[in-house]
Every structure is written in structure tokens, then in C-alpha cells.
Amino acid sequence: MVKLFLCEDEIVMRDGIKNHIDWEKEGIEFVGEASDGELAYPMILENKPDILITDIKMPFMDGLELSELVKKELPDTRIIILSGYDEFAYAQKAVSLGITEYLLKPISPAKLRDSIRSVADRIEEERALGASEAEWAREEQAERRLIEKNRLFDTLIMNDMSTSEVLDKAKSLDLVLTARAYQMTLISLNVTGASADSFSESMNRLKNELTELYADKEKYIVFDRGINGIAVLTMADSADETAGYTREMVDNIEGILRRYGDLDHFIGVGGPVNRLSEIGHTYYEASRALAKRFFADDKTERVVYALSGQKTEGPGPDEEDRRDSRKANFNIEPVLDSESPHKAIESFLRTGTQDEAEPILDSIFSTIGEQNINSLVFLNYLTMDIYLAMARFIREIGADSTDIENECGNINELITASRSAVETKDYLKKYLKNVIGLRDSTSAKKYSKLLGNAVRYIDENYSNEDISLNKVAANVNISPNHFSSIFSQEMGKTFIEYLIGKRMERARELLMTTDMRSSEIAYAVGYKDPHYFSYTFKKTQGMTTREFRARRKAGGEAK
Numbered sequence: 001m002v003k004l005f006l007c008e009d010e011i012v013m014r015d016g017i018k019n020h021i022d023w024e025k026e027g028i029e030f031v032g033e034a035s036d037g038e039l040a041y042p043m044i045l046e047n048k049p050d051i052l053i054t055d056i057k058m059p060f061m062d063g064l065e066l067s068e069l070v071k072k073e074l075p076d077t078r079i080i081i082l083s084g085y086d087e088f089a090y091a092q093k094a095v096s097l098g099i100t101e102y103l104l105k106p107i108s109p110a111k112l113r114d115s116i117r118s119v120a121d122r123i124e125e126e127r128a129l130g131a132s133e134a135e136w137a138r139e140e141q142a143e144r145r146l147i148e149k150n151r152l153f154d155t156l157i158m159n160d161m162s163t164s165e166v167l168d169k170a171k172s173l174d175l176v177l178t179a180r181a182y183q184m185t186l187i188s189l190n191v192t193g194a195s196a197d198s199f200s201e202s203m204n205r206l207k208n209e210l211t212e213l214y215a216d217k218e219k220y221i222v223f224d225r226g227i228n229g230i231a232v233l234t235m236a237d238s239a240d241e242t243a244g245y246t247r248e249m250v251d252n253i254e255g256i257l258r259r260y261g262d263l264d265h266f267i268g269v270g271g272p273v274n275r276l277s278e279i280g281h282t283y284y285e286a287s288r289a290l291a292k293r294f295f296a297d298d299k300t301e302r303v304v305y306a307l308s309g310q311k312t313e314g315p316g317p318d319e320e321d322r323r324d325s326r327k328a329n330f331n332i333e334p335v336l337d338s339e340s341p342h343k344a345i346e347s348f349l350r351t352g353t354q355d356e357a358e359p360i361l362d363s364i365f366s367t368i369g370e371q372n373i374n375s376l377v378f379l380n381y382l383t384m385d386i387y388l389a390m391a392r393f394i395r396e397i398g399a400d401s402t403d404i405e406n407e408c409g410n411i412n413e414l415i416t417a418s419r420s421a422v423e424t425k426d427y428l429k430k431y432l433k434n435v436i437g438l439r440d441s442t443s444a445k446k447y448s449k450l451l452g453n454a455v456r457y458i459d460e461n462y463s464n465e466d467i468s469l470n471k472v473a474a475n476v477n478i479s480p481n482h483f484s485s486i487f488s489q490e491m492g493k494t495f496i497e498y499l500i501g502k503r504m505e506r507a508r509e510l511l512m513t514t515d516m517r518s519s520e521i522a523y524a525v526g527y528k529d530p531h532y533f534s535y536t537f538k539k540t541q542g543m544t545t546r547e548f549r550a551r552r553k554a555g556g557e558a559k
Contacts, residue, residue: 002120005049006033007040007066008082009058013105017053020109021116028120037061037069044070049077050123051116056083067099078119082107143469143484143494146224149173150485153223153231156276157283157355163276175221177276179235181242184270184282185250186290189229189263190351202260204470204480209256219245224481229265231286233279239272250303266293271306282306288359294344294352341382342389349393349435357432361386365425373421380415383424387411390435397442404434450476451490454483455498462502463526469495503527504540511549518545 004023008014014033023030031047034040038060044052052070056063067079084105101115152169155161161169170177189203207224214220214232223231232249236242250267257265268290270282289304341364348360364386365373372378394401408431414424454476461467472495473483488494493501503525510521522533538544543551 001027001029002051002123003029003031003047003049004051004053004116005031005040005044005047007035007037007052007054007058007063008033009035009055011035013055013082016109017112021113026113026117026120027124028116037063037066040066041069044077045073048074051078051080051119053080053082053116056081078123080115080119139469139496143488143496145173146481146484147488147494149175149223150225153225156233156279159277159280166276176218177221177235179242179276180237181235181239181272181274182276182279182282183234183242183246183272184279184286185232185234185246186225186268186270186283186286187230187232187253188266188268188290188293188351190265202262206256206260206263207481210253213256214249220249231283239274242272254303265302266290267303268292269303269305283355284359287356288363291348291352291356291360291363294347294360342385345386345389345432346393349390349439352436354433354436354440357436358429361425361429361432365421379421379424383415383428384411386428387431390431394435394438397439399438399442401438404431404438408434448490450478451487454487455491458495458499459502462499463506463524465526465528467499467526500536500540504537507533507537507545508541508548511545521545 006014006017008017014035018030018033028051031049032040032043034043036058037054040054041061052067054063054066063081063083067081070077070079078100080101080103081099082103082105100119103112103115148169152166152173152175155166155169167177189206207230210230211222211224214222219235221233221235223233225231232246232253234242234246234249236245246269250269253267257263268286268288270285270287270289273279273282285306289306292301292304344360344364348356352360364382368378368382372382391401394404408427414427419427454472457472457475458467469484470480473480476483484495487498491498506525507521510516510524514521516524518534519530522530525533527533527536534545537548541548
């Protein structure tokens with residue numbers, strides 16, 4: 001039942017309103033009255049009415065001041081102002097406070113009752129659709145939050161935003177990034193016998209389990225990295241404490257992963273850093289540790305840690321030199337034999353990312369030994385071995401390497417010029433990144449077809465009330481979170497926004513071409529709650545279904 005409170009200093013007026021309306025018949029509970037705002041305010045806070053009727057001119061505290069206080073504490077309370085002063089300034093102030101109705105005295109009981117009934121009807125309608133609206137709002141908010149959280153992750157590792165901007169962005173996502181030490185962990189997940197981006201109920205369930213498990217733990221933030229798996233940022237008051245929390249988290253995740261027999265995993269852990277701006281450093285170290293999965297044949301070692309004790313100075317002109325000094329702090333034993341480089345590169349080209357191109361080449365060069373790296377013959381052999389692996393892969397995916405050759409230069413010229421190990425490694429890094437970019441652009445064509453199939457599925461099934469992001473993702477055989485990311489990136493809107501758009505487009509068509517009732521149209525376009533359909537239509541179209549139909553008919557008659 002809707003609750004109402006009355007504040008009026010004229011006792012005759014107050015009694016008239018109170019006694020001349022059958023509140024019970026109107027489905028309204030009259031919860032209190034007062035003669036001025038000062039007396040009314042504590043009573044209103046106690047009773048929390050849905051509707052407040054107040055005179056505008058009263059002693060001690062007038063209606064506008066009372067309304068302002070009530071709106072601050074009870075923003076959902078609807079306020080009806082009664083005034084004998086037909087002045088624009090009062091109305092203007094009332095509008096700025098969010099007053100629902102502004103009625104001029106004298107007013108008949110019937111007219112006041114109609115105004116109150118209209119406000120009460122809107123309150124009851126919103127309550128009726130509340131559950132449906134809340135469900136859709138949660139889904140849309142979750143989808144948007146995932147997208148914004150991924151953007152925040154990219155910002156953290158690229159360090160392309162000021163600290164205050166990063167903290168503000170995190171705050172808007174209800175994330176706390178303030179700490180004295182940070183550490184990044186990367187978890188690569190693959191579905192056994194399937195491509196990494198394919199839909200998997202197990203992977204979806206695992207990611208949800210981990211996200212929910214650490215959602216309320218301030219020491220961790222879990223980022224879903226789509227086809228790249230999961231990233232976890234650990235935060236604490238010292239490097240040692242952060243490292244301890246990270247090891248505890250990794251052990252816990254390893255235990256959880258044992259329950260998922262159809263998921264293969266590998267974990268890389270960066271070293272702790274002391275600044276928010278250095279999260280990119282610990283991410284690089286985690287990427288390089290994770291790159292070891294491309295070397296191990298048996299893959300028995302599933303977790304690789306960066307060694308502790310690395311430098312954590314802030315960025316400066318010698319940033320690259322300091323990063324190079326940290327790169328040597330990894331306990332990756334010499335595992336390369338004559339077959340390992342191209343095997344590692346071949347494995348990397350299938351599932352690696354551009355971010356990992358530098359770490360994997362650093363790992364290769366750091367494990368071949370100083371004697372070999374100073375041998376021009378061995379260096380040329382290693383270079384050609386890696387280059388040929390990349391060339392074979394380009395042919396395998398049916399791509400053209402001309403643009404890469406033009407940008408990076410011819411490999412024969414590099415070898416003929418007898419370049420140093422540093423120059424050779426830089427060439428191979430650039431080439432490898434370009435190959436991954438070429439692979440990804442080729443995959444984009446696959447995503448273009450995938451999105452086409454997804455859009456077609458939505459267009460054909462939007463009227464099914466149980467259609468969801470998970471169902472569409474499963475239909476095109478891709479993980480839901482990855483699908484959400486590429487859909488919003490390519491379509492310029494979220495899945496929920498696109499679905500609502502299709503439903504509203506069909507609703508407009510039915511309103512213009514049929515005599516179907518609004519409730520019938522609601523069911524026809526996929527809404528199980530007609531109230532929520534009406535709410536969504538007005539919210540997105542700027543008018544009610546009745547107003548839309550009336551305007552269209554008027555426009556047709558005018559012609």
C-alpha cells in the first residue's frame with residue numbers, strides 16, 4: 001500500500017483533505033499530518049511516506065525547505081506542492097527540487113484525489129515492474145562493468161593515465177587500488193581438445209567461481225582476459241605480504257582447477273612492485289614467466305614465479321635499461337636444445353599475444369648462453385630458425401608477409417650485415433609482433449562472420465523471453481565474456497542495448513500497423529512483464545505506447 005503524509009498549516013484545509021478522501025478505498029495509507037515543516041520533518045523520516053503533500057507557505061519551515069530536506073534523505077518520496085501563490089519563482093524552485101506535482105489553491109477534493117491517484121498509480125506500476133527492471137539493469141550493468149574493467153586493466157599495464165585518474169576510474173567500478181605493493185598473476189586457460197576462444201561451460205563456470213570467490217576480498221582484483229584467461233592483481237602493505245597473499249591465492253586456484261578436468265592451465269607470476277604506475281612491470285614479468293609454457297614439452301611445471309628482489313624504482317629516462325636488468329631475475333633454466341626455439345615459436349604463434357612477443361624472445365635469448373650468443377654462426381642459425389618458423393606460420397594461415405617485410409626489412413640483409421645480438425633480437429621482436437598482428441587481423445575476419453551469425457540469431461530470436469548473452473554466445477561457440485567484449489567493440493553497443501533496440505523497433509512497427517493492445521505487443525516482442533515493456537518503451541522512445549500510436553495516427557490523418 002502507498003503511504004501518504006500531509007503538511008498544511010491551515011487546519012480547515014488540513015482536515016478537509018484528511019476527511020474528504022476515502023484513503024482506504026484509494027489503496028492509500030494516511031500515515032501522519034503536521035502544521036509546519038519543522039514538526040513534520042522528524043515524523044516524515046520515521047514514517048518514510050511514498051507521497052508527501054505540503055503547503056508551500058508555512059511558519060517556521062516552509063514547504064520548499066521541507067521538500068529539499070526530504071529529497072536529500074528520502075529521494076524516492078514523491079512530493080505534491082499546494083500553493084496559493086501563482087508565481088513563476090516558486091514553480092521554478094519546485095521543479096529544481098524534483099517536485100512531482102505543483103497544484104494551485106483553491107483545489108477541489110476530486111481534483112486533489114485525481115492527482116494523488118495518478119502519483120500512486122505510477123508508484124505501484126514501478127513496484128510491479130521492479131523485479132524485471134532490476135534483473136535487466138543488473139545484466140546491463142554487469143556487461144558494462146566487464147567492458148570498463150577490461151579497459152581499466154589495459155590502462156594499468158600501459159600506464160597511460162595519471163594516478164588520480166586511475167583511482168577515480170577504479171572507484172567508479174567499486175574497486176580499491178590503494179596499496180603499498182602490487183603483484184600480477186596471469187592464468188592461461190585452455191579447453192582440452194578445443195581452441196581457447198571456444199564456448200566452454202566449464203571455463204565460464206570457473207571464471208564465475210573465481211570472480212565471486214575474490215569479489216569481497218580487498219587484497220585481490222580478478223580480471224577476465226577473454227581468450228587469454230584470467231589476471232589477478234594482488235595488493236598489500238609490503239612486498240613480502242603481497243607475495244604471501246599471491247602464493248596463497250595461486251595454491252587455492254590450483255586446488256580449484258583440479259576439479260575442472262577438461263581445462264588445461266599455466267600460471268605466470270610477476271614480482272612485487274611498490275607503485276601503482278609500475279603495475280605494467282609486474283605484468284611484463286608475469287608474461288615472461290607465462291611464456292615458459294611454450295618451451296616445456298611435458299608441461300609438468302604449471303606455475304612459474306619471477307625471482308624476488310627485483311628493482312622497483314619509478315619510471316624515468318633509463319626505463320628500458322632498468323627493465324632489462326629485471327628481466328634477468330627469472331629462474332628459467334636453460335631448456336633450449338637445437339629443436340626448442342622453433343618449437344617454442346610455433347607454439348607461441350598459435351595462442352600467444354602481442355604482449356608476450358617480447359617476453360618469449362627474451363626468454364630464448366637469455367637461455368642460450370653467453371658463448372652461443374657471441375657466436376655469429378650460432379646467432380645466424382637461431383635467427384633463421386625463428387624466422388622460418390614465422391614464415392611457415394604466415395603461409396599456414398594463408399596471409400601475405402609483404403607488408404611485414406617492408407616494415408622490418410629483409411632477413412638476408414640482417415644476416416649479411418652481421419648485426420649484434422641486441423639488433424637481431426630487436427628485429428625478431430618487431431617481426432614477431434607483426435606476425436601476431438597479422439594473425440589477429442586474419443582472425444578478425446572470423447569474428448566478423450561470428451558476429452554476423454550472432455546478430456542473425458538475435459534478430460531471429462529476440463521475441464523469445466529467455467534469450468540471453470550466454471545463449472547467444474553458446475550458439476556461436478564462444479565464451480560469454482569474450483563475446484560481450486568483441487560484440488560491444490565491433491557493434492558500438494552492448495548486447496543488451498542491441499536486443500532492446502530490436503524489440504523496440506518491432507514494437508513501433510506493431511503499434512503503427514496493428515490494433516494490438518500494449519500488453520499483447522509486450523509478449524510479442526519478448527517481454528513477460530507488460531509493465532516493464534511499457535516502462536522500457538517510454539524510457540527509450542520518450543513517450544508512452546499510447547502517445548506513440550496517437551501521434552502516428554494523427555500524422556497519417558494529416559496526410
